[in-house]
Amino acid sequence: MEYRHQEVRHRLEKVGRAASMLHLDVLLLIYHFARNAKGDVLEIGPYIGGSTIAAAFGVRESGTHKKIISIEIGGRLKHFRIPSKNIFKDLKRNLGRFGVTEDVTLINGRSFDETTTSGVRQILAGRDVGLFIFDADSDVGRDLDCYGDLLSNDCWVVIDDYCGPAMKATPLRAQVDELVSAGRLVPFGYYGWGTWVGQWQPK
Numbered sequence: 577m578e579y580r581h582q583e584v585r586h587r588l589e590k591v592g593r594a595a596s597m598l599h600l601d602v603l604l605l606i607y608h609f610a611r612n613a614k615g616d617v618l619e620i621g622p623y624i625g626g627s628t629i630a631a632a633f634g635v636r637e638s639g640t641h642k643k644i645i646s647i648e649i650g651g652r653l654k655h656f657r658i659p660s661k662n663i664f665k666d667l668k669r670n671l672g673r674f675g676v677t678e679d680v681t682l683i684n685g686r687s688f689d690e691t692t693t694s695g696v697r698q699i700l701a702g703r704d705v706g707l708f709i710f711d712a713d714s715d716v717g718r719d720l721d722c723y724g725d726l727l728s729n730d731c732w733v734v735i736d737d738y739c740g741p742a743m744k745a746t747p748l749r750a751q752v753d754e755l756v757s758a759g760r761l762v763p764f765g766y767y768g769w770g771t772w773v774g775q776w777q778p779k
């Protein structure tokens with residue numbers, strides 16, 4: 577609520593209009609967690625960069641050094657408001673446009689491919705992830721299997737399409753609910769258009 581009356585709201589509204597499918601409240605939460613959580617940021621599925629830019633603003637304004645790694649497979653998408661003929665190219669362009677290119681390490685690949693997972697592990701060797709953002713397909717469980725051991729105790733987790741009309745919402749929701757029942761995820765709340773927010777509990 578406080579951020580709604582601050583200058584960052586206008587900045588993130590601009591980011592949202594140009595480059596995000598996420599609700600402004602979710603961009604504000606990503607900004608907040610990136611700013612306040614201890615540890616690096618790992619994102620899967622930035623599309624053309626809205627969520628990534630929100631995280632980069634937060635990290636920059638935290639006054640501490642945190643890495644941001646964002647994994648995007650690329651391709652094209654006919655989105656009604658922000659379509660892209662070349663997702664990875666538009667992602668790079670938007671990071672430049674909002675002045676955060678140097679703050680983000682982009683990986684162009686599938687989150688679960690060996691080259692991607694080993695690349696992430698190399699970059700994050702000896703470090704902890706304090707914010708994990710998943711806005712890719714319907715298989716968050718697969719990517720938590722790949723990266724869960726890199727997440728800190730109480731790492732903030734943002735998972736889009738937990739509810740809502742998207743086809744992927746049903747299987748994704750089942751996975752999240754199962755992880756909650758198993759005690760691996762602790763729910764905090766639901767924001768925007770159906771984004772799940774909570775925390776990670778290591779085994």
Ligand SMILES: C[S@@+](CC[C@H](N)C(=O)[O-])C[C@H]1O[C@@H](n2cnc3c(N)ncnc32)[C@H](O)[C@@H]1O
Binds near residue numbers: 595598620627685713
């Ligand atoms: C819903 S969009 C992300 C929207 C973005 N977070 C925002 O702020 O608007 C999903 C993106 O995830 C990417 N994607 C889907 N599955 C992926 C995977 N396994 N690894 C990497 N990227 C993936 C798609 O190419 C697409 O750009």
